[in-house]
Amino acid sequence: MIRPVLRALALVALAALAAAPATAEPLARQLFGAKSTPSRHQPEPIGFYSKGCAAGLVQMPETGPTWQAMRLSRNRNWGQPEMIRYLADLSAYATRLGWAGLYIGDISQPRGGPMTGGHASHQIGLDADVWMLPPRRLNLTRAERESLSSISVRTEDQRRINGNFTPAHAALLKAAASDPRVDRVFVAAAVKIEMCRTASRRDSDWLQKIRPIAGHNTHFHVRLKCPAGARFCQHQTPTVDELSKGGSGCDETLMWWVTDYLNPPKSTGKPKPQEPPEKTARTYTMADLPNQCTTVLASD
Incomplete structure (x- = not known):
């Protein structure tokens, strides 16, 4: 009786192994x-902003003369040297607007790459978030940097700016986008619309870099161009300059953000064909990233 029982148990075990998924x-x-x-x-910088990694990143000091890095527990205050210098320059300019400086949000992880949560980009050390909250002081404790929140600069319906958006915000965004190191600056659509309303025609050179995107009402997102000589860095294609062809971006495309985006057309009722989901920063494996990222990850 023992052998048949053992044989039956072995068959059950083999069936279970066959049914188990391969190790992911x-x-x-x-x-x-x-x-x-x-x-x-x-x-x-290696790869693309939303599909890459970063070698030899530099840590932005937690506190500087005109900035403080926020949410230190995330350890995301790492960037390419060009980004660290850019943020220091922009924060110094903020003092000319009456602010104490800038609160800096996420830049990148120590080696870039996809983040455990929160971002699709910020992977090569050339993206950074800057809070819309004007700092009143730059001596926040670590605990305060975890608990303090930024402010929203648009209305709840997403159509207009609110009273938190000031001329200083507009001046800061103009300075941010006017820097030749910058490829584009992402803001809430309401902010772009307001800046289009108040800017002059002569402002198209920098205003076309201000790009509307969802989820950017409490901060703006600066993206730098690939530095000269960065052979593994994939440029944004098309660049904002090519996309706008000298225009300001204040056209019907922008108006879409407060028409079809907020009030999408009614569905025709036709079922959409089922397609396999695209891979994203949340599902990438090392095989999806540039080969150099394996070396970056393995470095001691």
């Missing part, structure tokens, strides 16, 4: 999120 490949966001220090390489 680790997610890139888990691997990069586990790294607390940068790679031992020269600074280099």
Whole structure:
């Protein structure tokens, strides 16, 4: 009786193994999120803003003469040297507007790459979030930097700016976009619409870099161009300059954000064909990233 029972148990075990899914490949966001220090390489952005990694990143000091890095527990105050210098320059300009400086949000993880949560981009050290909240002081404790929240500068219906958006905000965004290092600046659609309303025709050179996007009512997102000589960095295509062809971006495309985006056309009722979901920063594995990212991840 023992042998038949053992044989039956063995067959059950084999069936269970056959039915079990193959071991899943680790997610890139888990691997990069586990790294607390940068790679031992020269600074280099690798891949695209939303599909890449970063070698040799530099940590922005937690506190500087005109800035403070926020949410320090995330360890996301790392960027390419160009980004760190840019943020220092922009924060110094903010003092000319009456602000104490800037509160800096997420830049990148120590080795870039997909984040454990919160962003699709910020992967190569050339993206950074700047809070809309004007700092009154730059001596916040670590605990205060975790609990303090920014402010929203648009109405709840997303159509207009609110009283939190001031001329100083507009001047800061103009300065942010006017810098030749910048490819584009993402803001809430209401902010772009307001700046289009108040800007002059001569402002198209920088205003076309201000781009509307969802989820940016409490901060604006600066994206720098690939630095000169960065051979593994994938440029944004088309660039904002090519996309706008010298225009300001204040056209019917912008108006879509307060028409079809907020009030989408009614469905025709026709079912959409089922397609496999596209991979994103949340589902990338190392095989989806540039080959150089494996070396960046493995660096001691």
